[in-house]
Each structure stands twice: as structure tokens, then as C-alpha cells.
Amino acid sequence: MSPENRSAKDRILDAANRLFYSEGIRAVSVDAIAAKAGITKKTLYYHFKSKDDLITAYLTSRDQPNLALFRTWFDNAEGKLADKVEAIFSNLSQSARHPKWKGCGFLRTAAELANMPGHPAMKVGAAHKKKFEAWLCEEFQDHETKNPGELARHVVLLMDGAFSTVLVHQDPEYLVSAGRAARAMVAEAS
Known part of the structure; x- marks a missing residue:
């Protein structure tokens, strides 16, 4: 069109x-x-x-495409569960090498709205992060890992920490390192 x-x-x-x-x-x-x-x-x-409604719609429009992309990277990765989780980070690292990459739009918006915790966009961002964590937990449960909920939370923490660190240092290799750490955690729990 x-x-x-x-x-x-x-x-x-x-x-x-x-x-x-x-x-x-x-x-x-x-x-x-x-x-x-x-x-x-x-x-x-x-x-x-209002602009607030537009900000909320902006994040809402990014929710499902981002989640679908993570699932695609996971599903298309070769190897065991740990390899599939690492593939998400590897693909993010490749994305971060693009000159227009600015990090996670959900985290960047949350940082800008940190003093407005009740803003509808904050709720959309929190829901997005929870959906990703819940999806990982389901994958870990399906693969019978130990402590799937805690493992999913640890992977989310690694990812969001890596997003922030890449922005600070302008170095996508932090995503690669975080992916290796996630891989090791998942392998140990499998």
C-alpha cells in the first residue's frame, strides 16, 4: 500500500x-x-x-512485532534451548550495529517517564516486558528446566541490562556477552 x-x-x-x-x-x-x-x-x-495517548499507541504498536521477532529468532536458532536463548541476544547484537538502532523503545520511554509511574505508556511497557518474561517461562517449562520463572526473570535482567550498557558504551558486544551468560544459565538449568 x-x-x-x-x-x-x-x-x-x-x-x-x-x-x-x-x-x-x-x-x-x-x-x-x-x-x-x-x-x-x-x-x-x-x-x-493527547500526546500521551499517542505515546501509548506508539508503544502498543511495537509490542507484538517485537515479541514476534524474538520468537522468530528463538524458533529459527539451531541447537538446544540454551543456544536458542543465546540466539536472541546474538540477533539483538546484530540489530544494535545498525546506525539507526537506539536501544529498547520500551526502556527508553520508561526512562523518560520515570517520574510518571501511572502514565498509560508505562503500563504498556511493563506489560510488554512481562509478556516476554512469561513467554520465556513457558519455553523453559516446556523444556523442563529448573526454576523456569526465576530463570526467565534472570534472562530478562540480562537483556535489559545489556540494552542499557550498549547505549552507554555504544558497543553491541555487551549483548553478545549477555547472551553467553544467558546461555550458561539456561544450560545449567536444563
Whole structure:
């Protein structure tokens, strides 16, 4: 579908995704999103009653595609369970090498909204992180690992820590190291 044939709401959300991810939610104005979407600010507010609603929709739109991508990397990886978990980190490391990569949009948004714990986008981000952890737990249960819930939580901590460290040092190798640590933990629990 050509950009001109997409709905105004889809164009707004696409513009918000690109701008919020690349520049941050506080740095991007509603005017900039409207301009990028090729619509008026009035049209933007017709579809989203506030910038907060748009921020929430931005994260919501990233939820399932991100989870599906992690599942694909896991499912396509060769080897045992530990190898599949490490593959998620390896693929993230490859993604982090792209010049437009800015880390985890959920964590970056949470950092910008840290003083607003009740913000709807914070709830969307927390739910996304819990869905990933729950999915890992299910995989670990299916593979009969020891303490699947705790193991899933440890892998999530490694991933989110690696996301942050890569941003601080601008070095995707931290994701590779975190993947090796996750692999070792999963192998030990298997």
C-alpha cells in the first residue's frame, strides 16, 4: 500500500514510531509528528486526544512485532534451548550495529517517564516486558528446566541490562556477552 493510501491514523502512528524512537518522546513535538505524517495537527488530535495517548499507541504498536521477532529468532536458532536463548541476544547484537538502532523503545520511554509511574505508556511497557518474561517461562517449562520463572526473570535482567550498557558504551558486544551468560544459565538449568 502506498503511503498516500494509508489512513491518517496509520501515517500518524508511523511518524510517531520513527520520531519517538529516533529522538525520544520528550524531544518530539506533536507539530513535528503531524508534519512527518503529512496531516494537520487538528487531524492528529482527531485520532489521538493527547500526546500521551499517542505515546501509548506508539508503544502498543511495537509490542507484538517485537515479541514476534524474538520468537522468530528463538524458533529459527539451531541447537538446544540454551543456544536458542543465546540466539536472541546474538540477533539483538546484530540489530544494535545498525546506525539507526537506539536501544529498547520500551526502556527508553520508561526512562523518560520515570517520574510518571501511572502514565498509560508505562503500563504498556511493563506489560510488554512481562509478556516476554512469561513467554520465556513457558519455553523453559516446556523444556523442563529448573526454576523456569526465576530463570526467565534472570534472562530478562540480562537483556535489559545489556540494552542499557550498549547505549552507554555504544558497543553491541555487551549483548553478545549477555547472551553467553544467558546461555550458561539456561544450560545449567536444563
